[in-house]
Amino acid sequence: MADRGDGSRHRASYVIGADGANSLVRRRFTAPFRRDQLSIATGFFAHGVCSDEIVIELTPKPPGYIWSFPRPGHLAIGICAQADAGIGAAALRDRTRDWIARTRIAEGAALEPYSWPILR
C-alpha cells in the first residue's frame, strides 16, 4: 500500500523505480544506495567555448578518466570516481580545474560547476 502524494492510497503487486541514483522510490520502499554502490561525476560546463573534439585522459589515481565532451555553446568537462575511493567531489573538481588550466582547453570560458551521483 503506497501513499500517492495526494493523500490517496494505491495497492500494487510490483513497484518499478526508474528515478535515478537518488531514487525516491528506492528511499521510500527500501533504503538509499550505499556509497560503495555509487560513483561521483563532477566538473564544469565551460560556457562560451566550442570544439569538434572529444578529449579523454586516463587517470590512475583514482582509476578513471577526465573528459571534455563538446555540446552546443559549451564543453562538458568532468571526472568520475567511485564514491568510496577516498576522494570527495570538491577535490575531484579541483583536479578537473587543474586539468583545464594545464590543457588550456577552455580558455576564456565561464566555468559552471556540476556534480552528479552515478550508479556503479
Ligand SMILES: Cc1cc2nc3c(=O)[nH]c(=O)nc-3n(C[C@H](O)[C@H](O)[C@H](O)COP(=O)(O)OP(=O)(O)OC[C@H]3O[C@@H](n4cnc5c(N)ncnc54)[C@H](O)[C@@H]3O)c2cc1C
Ligand atoms: C556526467 C555523466 C556522465 C555519464 N557518462 C556515462 C557514460 O559515458 N556511459 C554510461 O553508460 N553512463 C554514463 N552516465 C550514467 C548514466 O547517465 C546513468 O547510468 C543513466 O542515466 C541511469 O539511468 P536511469 O534511468 O537509472 O536514471 P536517470 O537517467 O537519472 O533517470 C531518472 C529520471 O527520473 C526522474 N526523477 C527523479 N526523481 C523524480 C521524482 N521524485 N519525481 C519524478 N521524476 C523523478 C529524473 O528527472 C530522470 O528523468 C553518466 C552520468 C553522468 C551524470
